[in-house]
Amino acid sequence: MTTAQTQPPPTASPPPSAPEPPAGIQGAAWKWGVGLLMCYVIYGAFFIARNAVGFVGDSARIIFFHVPCAVLSSIAYFVAAAYAGLYLFSSHPEKRFNLELDAKSAAAMELGFLFCILATITGSLFAGMQWGTFWNWDPREISIVGMLLLYAAYLVLRSAGGEQPDKRARLTTVYILITLIPTVFLVWVVPRIQALQSLHPTSVLANPKNTSAAYKEVLYPSFLAFILLFVWLFQLRFRLYKLGAKDRSR
Amino acid sequence: MTRDLYFVMAVPLIIWLGIFFYLLTIDRSLRRLERSEKGQDDL
Numbered sequence: 001m002t003t004a005q006t007q008p009p010p011t012a013s014p015p016p017s018a019p020e021p022p023a024g025i026q027g028a029a030w031k032w033g034v035g036l037l038m039c040y041v042i043y044g045a046f047f048i049a050r051n052a053v054g055f056v057g058d059s060a061r062i063i064f065f066h067v068p069c070a071v072l073s074s075i076a077y078f079v080a081a082a083y084a085g086l087y088l089f090s091s092h093p094e095k096r097f098n099l100e101l102d103a104k105s106a107a108a109m110e111l112g113f114l115f116c117i118l119a120t121i122t123g124s125l126f127a128g129m130q131w132g133t134f135w136n137w138d139p140r141e142i143s144i145v146g147m148l149l150l151y152a153a154y155l156v157l158r159s160a161g162g163e164q165p166d167k168r169a170r171l172t173t174v175y176i177l178i179t180l181i182p183t184v185f186l187v188w189v190v191p192r193i194q195a196l197q198s199l200h201p202t203s204v205l206a207n208p209k210n211t212s213a214a215y216k217e218v219l220y221p222s223f224l225a226f227i228l229l230f231v232w233l234f235q236l237r238f239r240l241y242k243l244g245a246k247d248r249s250r
Numbered sequence: 251m252t253r254d255l256y257f258v259m260a261v262p263l264i265i266w267l268g269i270f271f272y273l274l275t276i277d278r279s280l281r282r283l284e285r286s287e288k289g290q291d292d293l
Contacts, residue, residue, distance in 0.1 A: 042263050232273065236280065
């Protein structure tokens with residue numbers, strides 16, 4: 001099976017210019033693409049990729065699910081930070097900030113937390129198989145615990161924000177922008193500290209020469225599938241917010 | 251051996267299909283709600 005057969009063309013990704021009313025089947029087409037693409041990834045993880053050198057048994061196949069989740073959990077933070085920054089610089093005619101940007105930032109944070117939890121659990125399973133213990137405070141494991149705490153603290157702060165949406169939005173967007181500093185540190189610096197001697201095979205993946213063509217054939221579609229899934233979930237969350245916001249204004 | 255692997259693969263595949271169709275139904279019901287909201291705004 002080749003990638004060209006099952007992988008939908010990149011043009012099937014969300015059409016931003018599509019008008020809302022006739023978005024019946026056209027609007028859903030790329031979502032079916034995500035569904036098929038993920039099925040292909042699941043199939044390919046078992047039957048296209050083979051056991052990799054240096055990994056215990058079949059453990060290397062985790063790459064197709066764990067790595068996209070881990071990457072998304074950090075991308076989500078930066079997406080949330082971008083919307084948080086836009087929120088703080090937005091201005092409405094009546095001197096109020098654009099709460100929709102705050103809602104988008106919150107949606108990204110919620111999904112980031114979800115993918116962070118998934119990356120932690122799957123990573124722990126890999127550690128159990130590859131290194132014989134489910135948790136060994138590898139630098140990557142330290143940094144993901146930090147990310148989990150940052151996400152959890154955000155959600156606590158947001159739920160404690162109370163009934164004033166403007167105040168809550170200001171509080172939480174500033175939180176995201178301040179914690180962007182430790183996030184950058186956790187994502188890029190902590191796992192690369194030589195003294196901590198990470199067992200995590202990040203450097204194996206960083207060099208494209210180390211992954212075979214069969215792995216790339218599954219890995220790249222898996223990244224695409226997870227990113228599109230993220231976009232879909234993000235849109236759902238935001239649409240839900242918009243419906244709720246309308247309810248409150250009535 | 252390969253036969254076993256097909257059964258193992260079926261597990262994540264079924265989980266994904268379940269989640270996928272659940273998401274599609276949420277999407278559809280959201281669209282219906284949005285449409286009815288729009289109708290109320292026009293009144």
